[in-house]
Structure formats: C-alpha cells, structure tokens
Amino acid sequence: MATELNTKENLLPAIISHCKEYGFLFQSSEIYDGLSAVYDYGQWGVELKKNIRETWWKSMVYMNENIVGIDAAIFMHPTTWKASGHVDNFSDPMIDNLDSKKRYRVDHLIEGYVELLSKEDPQMTEKGNEILVKMESLLAADDFSGLKQLIVYNNMKCAVSGTCNWTDVRQFNLMFSTQLGSVAEDADTIYLRPETAQGIFVNFLNVQKTGRMKIPFGIAQVGKAFRNEIVARGFIFRMREFEQMEMQFFIRPGTQKQWYEHWKEARLKWHKDLFPNANYRFHDHLKLAHYADAACDIEYEFPMGFKEVEGIHSRTDFDLTQHQIYSKKKIQYFDNDLDENGKAYGNYTPYVVETSIGLDRAVLLSLCEAYQEEDLSTAEKQDSRVVLKLPNKIAPIKLGVLPLMKKDGLAEIARELMVDCREHFYCFYEEKDSIGKRYRRMDALGTPFCVTIDHQTKEDGTVTIRHRDSMAQERVAMKEVKDIVLRAVK
Numbered sequence: 001m002a003t004e005l006n007t008k009e010n011l012l013p014a015i016i017s018h019c020k021e022y023g024f025l026f027q028s029s030e031i032y033d034g035l036s037a038v039y040d041y042g043q044w045g046v047e048l049k050k051n052i053r054e055t056w057w058k059s060m061v062y063m064n065e066n067i068v069g070i071d072a073a074i075f076m077h078p079t080t081w082k083a084s085g086h087v088d089n090f091s092d093p094m095i096d097n098l099d100s101k102k103r104y105r106v107d108h109l110i111e112g113y114v115e116l117l118s119k120e121d122p123q124m125t126e127k128g129n130e131i132l133v134k135m136e137s138l139l140a141a142d143d144f145s146g147l148k149q150l151i152v153y154n155n156m157k158c159a160v161s162g163t164c165n166w167t168d169v170r171q172f173n174l175m176f177s178t179q180l181g182s183v184a185e186d187a188d189t190i191y192l193r194p195e196t197a198q199g200i201f202v203n204f205l206n207v208q209k210t211g212r213m214k215i216p217f218g219i220a221q222v223g224k225a226f227r228n229e230i231v232a233r234g235f236i237f238r239m240r241e242f243e244q245m246e247m248q249f250f251i252r253p254g255t256q257k258q259w260y261e262h263w264k265e266a267r268l269k270w271h272k273d274l275f276p277n278a279n280y281r282f283h284d285h286l287k288l289a290h291y292a293d294a295a296c297d298i299e300y301e302f303p304m305g306f307k308e309v310e311g312i313h314s315r316t317d318f319d320l321t322q323h324q325i326y327s328k329k330k331i332q333y334f335d336n337d338l339d340e341n342g343k344a345y346g347n348y349t350p351y352v353v354e355t356s357i358g359l360d361r362a363v364l365l366s367l368c369e370a371y372q373e374e375d376l377s378t379a380e381k382q383d384s385r386v387v388l389k390l391p392n393k394i395a396p397i398k399l400g401v402l403p404l405m406k407k408d409g410l411a412e413i414a415r416e417l418m419v420d421c422r423e424h425f426y427c428f429y430e431e432k433d434s435i436g437k438r439y440r441r442m443d444a445l446g447t448p449f450c451v452t453i454d455h456q457t458k459e460d461g462t463v464t465i466r467h468r469d470s471m472a473q474e475r476v477a478m479k480e481v482k483d484i485v486l487r488a489v490k
C-alpha cells in the first residue's frame with residue numbers, strides 16, 4: 001500500500017511546517033506567541049534567500065554593463081514620501097465590522113467570500129466571477145459606496161462575529177511612522193520605507209555623475225521595505241516587513257513602451273531559467289498606480305492560486321519630476337546623442353521602467369516548486385521521503401559530507417574533504433545517525449550532493465557520491481568531488 005502524501009490543497013500547510021521543522025523560517029518572537037505577518041529566517045532559510053538574492057543581483061548588475069547597484073538607507077527625509085505621493089495615495093480601501101471590530105481589506109473580504117461560495121457550491125463559480133469583475137471595476141473607479149453595496153447586497157459576513165454590520169469603506173495608509181530624535185527634542189515624523197525605489201530616485205544624480213552613466217542605464221537595489229498590511233495572509237506571501245529587489249531603468253522619454261516590453265520579457269526569462277516547469281502568467285493592471293502609464297505583474301500559480309511575484313511598471317518621469325519640485329534641485333540629464341534630425345537630445349528628465357520583485361515571495365515560490373513528497377514504497381516495505389528539488393545554485397547546502405562511521409579514521413578523512421571544499425561552496429558535515437537517515441535529512445534541506453566516506457576510501461581514495469533527485473550513487477575519486485560539485489552548482 002502506498003504512503004499517504006499531501007495533495008495540492010494542503011501543500012501550503014505542509015510547506016509551513018516543513019520550514020519550521022527544518023530551520024527555514026520561524027514566526028517572529030515565537031516565544032511571546034509571535035508577531036503576526038512577521039517572520040525570521042532560520043539557518044537554511046537565510047542561505048536560500050541569500051542565494052536567490054545573489055542570482056538576481058548577478059543577472060542585473062554583473063550581466064548588464066549599464067546597471068549598477070546601491071544600498072540606500074531605510075530612513076529617508078520625510079519629504080521624500082510627500083513627493084512620491086505615498087503620504088496621500090499609498091492606501092488600501094478597508095472596512096470594519098462594528099460587532100467584532102475586525103478590519104478587512106475590502107478586496108480580501110470579497111475574494112474570501114467568492115472562494116468560499118464556489119467551494120461550498122461549484123455551481124456558484126460563475127456568480128463568484130461576476131462579483132470579482134464588479135469588484136475590479138469598482139476599485140478602479142475608487143467607488144467606495146459601490147464596494148460597500150456589493151458587500152451588503154451579497155450578505156458577506158465577518159468571519160469573527162458572523163454579522164453583516166459594516167462601517168463605510170475608507171482608505172487607510174499603509175506606511176509605518178516613527179519619530180526621529182528623542183520626543184523631547186525637535187521630533188519629526190519619519191516613515192519606514194514602503195518601497196526601496198525612492199532611495200534610487202533620490203540618488204539618481206549622485207550615481208549618474210559619479211558613475212558617468214549614459215542613458216539608458218539602471219540602478220539596482222535590494223533591501224527591506226515595510227507595509228502595515230491590515231490582513232496578512234499566505235505565510236511569507238504578504239508580510240509587514242519584507243525584502244524587495246528593485247531596478248529602476250532610466251531612459252529617454254518616448255522609449256518607455258519598448259523598454260517596458262524588454263523588461264517584461266527579460267524578467268519572465270529570469271523566472272523561467274530558475275524554474276522552467278513553473279506556471280507563470282502576465283496580469284495587466286486595470287487600475288494604474290499614481291505614478292504609472294503601464295504596469296503588469298508576473299504571477300505564479302501558488303497553492304492558493306495565481307498571485308503576483310513581481311511587478312513591471314512604466315513609471316514615466318513622475319518620481320524624478322516630483323523630487324525636483326519638492327527638493328527645488330534640478331534633476332535632469334544632458335543627452336548629447338543626436339536625434340534623426342542631427343540635433344542633440346539635450347536636457348530632459350528621464351523616464352523610468354522599474355522591475356520590482358519581493359524576495360520573500362521568490363523564496364515562497366521556490367519552496368512551492370521544490371517541495372515534493374515521494375512515495376518510495378516497495379512490495380516489502382512502505383517508505384516515503386520529503387525532498388526539496390531546488391535548483392543547485394540556490395540550494396542552501398551544496399554538499400553533505402557523511403563519514404559512514406566516526407571511528408577507523410573515517411571522520412578525519414571526511415574532515416579533509418570539508419577543508420578542500422568549504423571555501424568554494426557551503427558544505428555540511430554530519431556523522432550522527434544511520435546513513436539512510438542522514439540522506440533523508442539532506443533531501444529535506446534540498447542538498448543536491450552527498451558524499452559518503454567508507455572503508456574503501458582508505459584503500460583506494462574513492463567515495464560514494466549520491467544525487468538528491470535520482471538518489472543514484474556512484475563511486476568517484478575523492479579528489480574529484482570539489483570539481484564535480486563546483487561544475488554543477490554554478
């Protein structure tokens with residue numbers, strides 16, 4: 001009889017418990033019962049995240065001669081957020097239930113209702129879709145009374161109180177604020193950045209001048225961003241503290257369509273290179289953010305359906321113009337290339353196409369694609385394994401070094417191999433438990449190669465190398481292990 005394995009429906013809960021059990025992710029401040037929608041990366045999660053970050057950085061900064069990186073501070077002058085429009089516009093429509101006092105993001109409340117509707121009665125799926133289409137158009141028109149009507153008309157209830165006793169729909173700003181300096185002094189309200197992009201915009205001239213950058217060129221950055229998400233859902237999908245990998249590409253006005261298409265394709269290719277079998281699609285924005293003239297998401301089919309992993313936005317010259325107005329500093333570029341009439345393009349405010357991916361969402365995507373429960377049962381015995389089939393280059397550990405036993409000098413030989421390999425890639429030494437158990441543990445962490453050192457190693461200098469995905473084992477010279485792994489993890 002086959003072992004019972006998880007289905008797609010309970011894939012997310014299975015991944016969440018796997019992450020906790022194997023040291024990928026923990027709820028923040030768990031000993032105090034946790035902080036909602038905030039997570040800590042454990043010893044293997046931090047490696048996975050770092051490797052994805054490096055893959056992105058390499059593809060942006062090292063592979064493009066006209067893209068450079070920066071690392072701007074999280075705190076920025078408060079006027080930045082006035083200029084960018086975040087103080088006035090960075091909000092979501094919310095509704096409160098008067099009985100439970102629970103606050104909902106309107107789109108989440110409606111989507112949750114529709115999901116339940118079609119789950120309870122599949123014949124209602126069409127009605128659910130109609131509600132979603134209506135919601136999209138009401139959101140696009142900022143029609144808050146229409147949204148409330150939609151909720152009340154369909155008798156959507158609060159999950160806590162079970163009542164339909166709702167306030168009006170109102171906008172709530174998502175930025176966290178704090179005070180600069182001690183409160184007794186001349187305190188000033190500053191914000192934790194809700195996107196990393198503004199650190200790039202305010203440094204446009206610094207980088208352009210010191211790097212002698214010529215348009216078109218890009219500035220890339222990875223860093224923390226903070227949003228006071230009212231309803232945080234889906235594990236690390238929607239967090240209050242998260243990491244973004246953003247690139248602003250500065251271009252000549254009028255070329256934005258061409259560059260928007262270029263970056264859409266380039267970014268989809270990056271995703272597909274990492275996970276060729278994953279399901280992706282583009283989703284064009286109906287309602288554009290205050291800064292954009294075109295925008296779309298790259299969506300991935302998470303266990304909870306197609307959701308955004310990355311946004312590609314044609315941001316016009318909105319941000320640079322706003323910073324020019326608010327700072328009263330000229331933020332322009334002199335383009336001495338010639339147009340078709342042989343005239344220099346001269347001074348202008350560059351347009352921007354941005355690519356913006358959530359690093360934590362990329363981690364979740366990787367876990368969803370990689371997590372597999374395999375039935376290994378034979379006629380004689382029931383067996384299964386959980387394996388993370390991560391691409392080698394993002395796997396936390398590249399090589400497990402496992403002496404068959406501690407004694408007879410095998411541990412010493414294994415340590416020699418560790419010394420040979422560890423400055424080239426992350427190796428993990430383990431001598432406890434049976435070799436079978438150790439292999440399973442390395443599978444669960446996504447380690448692509450394990451090497452076993454046994455008595456034959458002492459005689460002929462060979463070891464057994466085991467491949468994670470096929471579980472195939474072969475005998476190779478120990479001195480070749482480093483190069484075999486290096487070739488495979490590049």
Ligand code: GAP
Nearest residue numbers: 195197237238239242309310311356357358361
């Ligand atoms: N600079 C543009 C910008 O910030 P966005 O669509 O709001 O655009 C970009 O965010 C990406 O950041 C999203 O595609 C998503 O991957 C990630 N992201 C946004 N909010 C998030 C949250 N609360 N938790 C985790 N990731 C988030």
